[in-house]
Amino acid sequence: MKKIYLLGLGLIFLLGCSKDGLTLIDDNPDDGVSLKACFELSNTTLSVGEVLTISNCSEGATSYSFDFGNGTGSELENPSVSFEEGGTYEITLTVYDGEETKTQSKSVTVLVIEASYLFPEILQGYTGLPLEAGIHPITGNIYTLELLQDNVGGGGSKYYYREFDEELQYASNYIADKPYNSGSGFVNFYSSGKMNFVFSRTLGSLYGTQEVNYTSVWTLLNAISSATKHSYGQLPAGADYLYFGTQADGGIYKTAVEKRNSSGDAFAVTLNSFGPADSMIGDMIEVDGGYVAYGAVFNKNTTLPYVTNYKPLLVFMDGDLNVTDHVIYEDSSLTGMVSDCNGFNGSYQLVELSNGNLAMYANGELRVTDSEGNILKEEFYEGTSNIQALISLGNSFVISTDNYLRKFSAEGVQIAQVKYNGNYLPEIVQKDNVLYFIAGYDVENEIKIFYGACDSDLSIIDLTP
CATH class of the missing domain: 2.60.40.10 (Immunoglobulins)
Structure with a gap:
């Protein structure tokens, strides 16, 4: 019995004492935090x-x-x-x-985001629509092509060229009147100083181009219109230029790449047919070993609907413009949505990323593929106008959708976005690591224009003085 009593006392000392009785010893005492x-x-x-x-x-x-x-x-x-x-x-x-x-x-x-933007003066009753932006190859200044339309009077619709200095002050020059519907345009600055302005020229069933040429001091040289071909852009090719688009041939429209010399004279054209009937190139880039072009195949009809069976097209060419491969994307959100030639007015965008992947964007449909055109990612932004931008940042890219700028990885995964409040954005221009955008926005049944900027993480930059 004594041994049992002594063992009990030992347990009491181990357990400890309090005025309220026995308590267990805390192995993790309160550290005071x-x-x-x-x-x-x-x-x-x-x-x-x-x-x-x-x-x-x-x-x-x-x-x-x-x-x-x-x-x-x-x-x-x-x-x-x-x-x-x-x-x-x-x-x-x-x-x-x-x-x-x-x-x-x-x-x-x-x-509020508008506090960081610049707003050019556009009179009440006028609509302003940006068609292109870029950097002048000689002055290094940002420029834009804009369409102004008088909605209430007899002023008509007119194209203007604006060029911005380092303080974003601009000078405007009249280019031409707009005769038909338009939603795309570009300018090529020839080494001779000549400026070649090209605008879409369409009705529901008409598919053509309006070209206007000026000297470097804005003396009009000539104006040419075509109802059988359309150019969407150009690429330098040595001392020459490649104009890409579409051209009627044998009763159908074929993809067209036209060669022009340093004076702007066309001396050769390469036509190709894809799909069951008509086809076009909306954008074209140079890659190792040749070129890649992005556009569409479709049927152009003489009665409503004027366009049917629209499907995106990717074309691979060697350095001599010979087609080496092509992909028609049968599964597209746009099939049935593009119903007339006015649906081709807008921005077709194609870029190559640093890992070799391709990103293409038109009419609100984004597609990311590998270097051979195999689909990695697809997204459709319903309600987005067909005047939207895409720019490569190397290992990532940025697009515009209705109200938003969105940044993606090279695999097509969205990694950032900002609501920038624009509805029409033809190009994003990168200068000194800043992304500039000239955008249109809807207000009271009109379209107005603002000039904005952001960094590569889509943080808005204040442009106000």
């Missing part, structure tokens, strides 16, 4: 699209839950967020340690 919710913001005032970085300084927490006040949140310890609309947002952090929760909230002010 109580639960605390804490975070710091990289900025409390930012612009739409600007990235806000959050630094967590909480104590004692095992999990974190951020509510950004815009319908989104994060469970990361140190998240980042950007806002698509202007306003004041309350960011709330809730932390949890397994037993209780603590919260902290802070407010940020997001400046």
